[in-house]
Amino acid sequence: MTRGAGLALVACAILLTSLGGCSRAPHPPTVEPAVAPAPPAAADSTELADRPTTAAADSAAVHPSTPAPPAPGPPVPVRTQAAPAAPAPAATHPAVAALLREARAARAVEDLNRAAELLERASRIQPFRAEIWLELARVRLAQRRFIEGAQLARKARQLAAGDRALAQAAREIERRCTAASAE
């Protein structure tokens, strides 16, 4: 891989992510250049773009076995750093929204098996949507399948991604399921 190609690749990555910063990412000889993982949410891009480019970054190639010749400075709290890479939660897919609607309607008329199957279909389309798992936990609770309900509520909580109301609802269903299964 030529230096020029590497440059072009990285430049593309930078353009793509609308971030400024240094112009070349050094790579060890054994590893081909690769673009950085999923672009971060746009929220912090301005902050990073405003930062000055360091000259050192352009010249120093870091060999993997001998990391960074200048000794690193003291640790800094990550809390103060711009948080990247938490992907913005994707919007609910219209197909998933439709299945969720149907599932809620089915649960309302106590067609619980149907509700569960609709939700399983939805989970296959968007596996990281917490509300699908929460709704499924509600169905299992209604079916008195408490052990499954508790686990599904936990799964929902795990995917809540800062949605406090959802996490709270999931915690409540997990509590009810756990209590009921203990009886």
Next chain:
Amino acid sequence: MRSNFPNIMARPSRRPVRRRLGRTALLSLLAIVLVAPAVEIARLDRQIQRLFELRNWTAPTHVYARPLELYEDAAITADELELHLRQLGYEEVAEVGESGTYSRWKGEIELVSRPFLFSDGPQPAQHAYLHLTEGRVTTLLDDDARTPLPILRLDPLRLGRIQPGELEDRILLDPNEIPPLLTTALLEVEDAGFYDHPGVDLRAILRAATVNLRERELRQGGSTLTQQLVKNLLRDRRRTFPRKLREAIAALLLERRYEKEQILVTYINEVYLGQDGERAIHGFGLASRFYFGRPLDRLELHEIALLVGLVRGPSLYDPRAHPQQARQRRNAVLADLVRGERIDLDEAVEAQERPLELADHAPREALRYPAFMKLVRRQLGRQYTPERLARGSLEVFTTLDPLVQNRAERILAHRLHQFERTRGDTLEGALVVCSVADAKILALVGGRVAQFAGFNRALDARRNVGSLIKPIVYLTALESGDYTLTSRVVDRPLTVRLAGGRHWTPGNYDGAYHGEMPLMRALGDSRNLAAVRVGLDVGVARVAEKLRALGLTREVPAYESLLLGGVSLSPLEVAQVYSSLASGGFHAPLGVLHAVRVSGSAPLSRYPPRLTQVARHAAVFQINAALVMAMHYGTGHRVRAQLPEWLEVAGKTGTTNELRDSWFAGFSGDRLGVVWIGRDDHAPVGLSGASGALAVWAELFATIATTSYAPPPPEGWTQVWIDYYSGLLTRLGCGAAVATPVPEDASIAWLPRCDPRR
């Protein structure tokens, strides 16, 4: 026509001598029947009835694939959709109107789906319009209302029927699927009096005896089709008189109970017609595929004659082993047909001149996806008794995704062929694809010839897993709380003193040692020594325990070699373990069943995934993040460019000593795939995980419908840019920046050259 015992007595005969003889024989037979213990006859009656019924339920058990779901952005090409519609039997028409029809113009497809009773309820027919561009559904409309349709589910593809136990490998034919020529030829050659005799044909026996006496050898049997069927059902090949008598009685009993037509159809489905290694070829349906590679209704006269000729001696006239004898026998059958005025002389002569025209490729399985169906039968067998399955009229809804399965078969075969061309080995492979959300198996390939129902490597080939174990080692470490992804671990040689005073000095794959490095890189670059050191620190027993918790159902000995994958697992077992990682630490047994019901009624059973959390969320989240990094900077980076840029995936290579096994296990947001390549004799194949299995995996994941691995971080955790090589804080575009989950309260030093404050 129905026959029974009195008919034997009342049977008219033209010649007095014969009648006397026949009557004497019948009387003696009847006498024996009467003196024989009634119990024995009743037992035989029950036995033969059970065996017959087992082969004769009126509604067989049907197996379905997972239905295709279409929605905006679903990944499928117009060609694939059309192929699928054709597989489903949809008819292409100019004007779409009836359900089960479609029309296509380039990327536009209009269709009316078929109504179907799903396990979640009935679904009416739907008139829909789809526009597909660049491998995705871009528009989906309800074509009556001209409004957007959120989701369209097609009726499921029927995979085939299944038979219980010993019958599993058959192609059962319905009466209307049997070519009349076959029936004609069979009766002419084997049992001309079939419609007149009561199960035993005394005239035929006498005729045979006369011929045999005259020719002084056993040339004719004189057994009726019913007797032959009984012989096949009872599976007793001895040629003794009591045996023959027992068969004769059973034949009479069978004829008393069942119609001639039913007996004939059962015979055609049951008769023994050859041997394929350990597999017996029963029935004309399977024999047709076995010898000619085509269904029975597509055979020509000379081919039907060959099959009919085989009845007399499947090994004697085996066309592959003894082509000369087989041809003579075939031509004798054709001559019989001319004598019986069943075909013209011209036809016969023409057929007699034809070569045997056997299929030369490996025999094809009765069912379309043998490896997957094997697992279906295995899992069904755990839920239902053979008797329940035999009672039939069940509908089994499985999770097979035909699109994924077809691609997986094609890609594996193609890549193995490519590897062989450059290396000159003969390779084998296996592949499992699962759905992450519900822990269901979507595709299963048990070997390079996917249609061949032989050794199923995906289920039954257990091989050392090599570095596939490392994520489990590090997961155990992360769960202990003593490590995070940026913890420094050491990649330097060491010698381990084993129990019994022996020593073990493991090495790195490339022979190099890189000293200190962050844990995430040690995993991503698959450094052996770092894994051994970390594993010894947390304890081998705990790693073994974790492996079990993640879903391995067997005991794993906690030897030190476990830390480098010194444990043999099948691809399916690997998939089970990795499925717990892919789903964020929730285990659910991998299944192939969705629901089972009696035809047309509510499901008897449903098989939703039973989730159990088996690993701490934060630990699994970190491991998966490291496996994502491995695809960018580590052992998986080679294929990164082959995958769509937007697609984030996580995965791990595995390579065993001397390149005997090439493994890759990896997942996206919704799919998990495990690929193994190696040889059945464990010889080296010259492929690492990255150069072999990973190439297959990447090609598959680049083309199947899938979504990115992008779950939200756990509570109390945040993601920052960390330099992959040093584990130090960086920013995007400087160093090897990888998004890394760290505790919100963590403090990490800057990679000096990327520190914006300098």
